[in-house]
Amino acid sequence: MARNEFSCDCNIIHQDAVLEVLDKMPNEDTFNHLADLFKLIGDTTRCRILFALDQKEMCVCDLSNVLNMTKSSVSHQLATLRRSGVVKCRKSGKEVYYTLDDDHIVKLFEIGLEHINHKN
Amino acid sequence: MARNEFSCDCNIIHQDAVLEVLDKMPNEDTFNHLADLFKLIGDTTRCRILFALDQKEMCVCDLSNVLNMTKSSVSHQLATLRRSGVVKCRKSGKEVYYTLDDDHIVKLFEIGLEHINHKN
């Protein structure tokens, strides 16, 4: 069997399948964005923050108490979530109140929880 | 204001909110499993593998060609996905064929793609 045209260390076993799937694959950017989204919620702390904010608008200090973590740590994660556009904040006096700003997050959580519960 | 009972470096601003949210929060295990699930699909390579397998059953060599990566690298990621129970495999001759083994993954991808496209 002839060496394949692609730069990988094996021969093509099913060229038809490979070409068909390659044709249907979204581009690199799409996968990067998709992975970035899941990576964003793929952290226990951020999961807990997002879940808490889905219940109620909260300031950094409230969240620190709910998570039992330092303000600094929570603030760092909130900054990450804000940069990614899944939470937004408003300032009121000395406090900064955060809220969820993305409907998809809740849906992802719902399916994620389904996944966990349906795994015998 | 009295120092709070929780071991964090700030005072409670809204004790009612904190207690209410704490009451609704799932336990630690749940968040760990949830985060692990999203972490699993929070990687470009694994996203691409799962997307490809959603199109068609494929062997490691096929996937290596689709992804343009070494067999070793793909095999490592497949082992991770297998350990987590989102793909399964069957051996046939020298080849090992992988398929998706979790309906939730496709749903998560759908919502993820929605998220990406609905962002301005």
Added chain:
DNA sequence: ATGATAGTTGAGTAAATATTCAACTATATT
């Protein structure tokens, strides 16, 4: 049996990242 190919696996390396710590800004109170 010998050689070739598909796939796996463990160790090593490099990159990414979550938390800590300390310094900082901004706002409110006295």
Added chain:
DNA sequence: AATATAGTTGAATATTTACTCAACTATCAT
């Protein structure tokens, strides 16, 4: 103005992890 608190931020550290490399097993063809 001085002090205290809420929150942010950059640097450092420690942990995680994706990929490479080399060695290995299993299967097929001759």
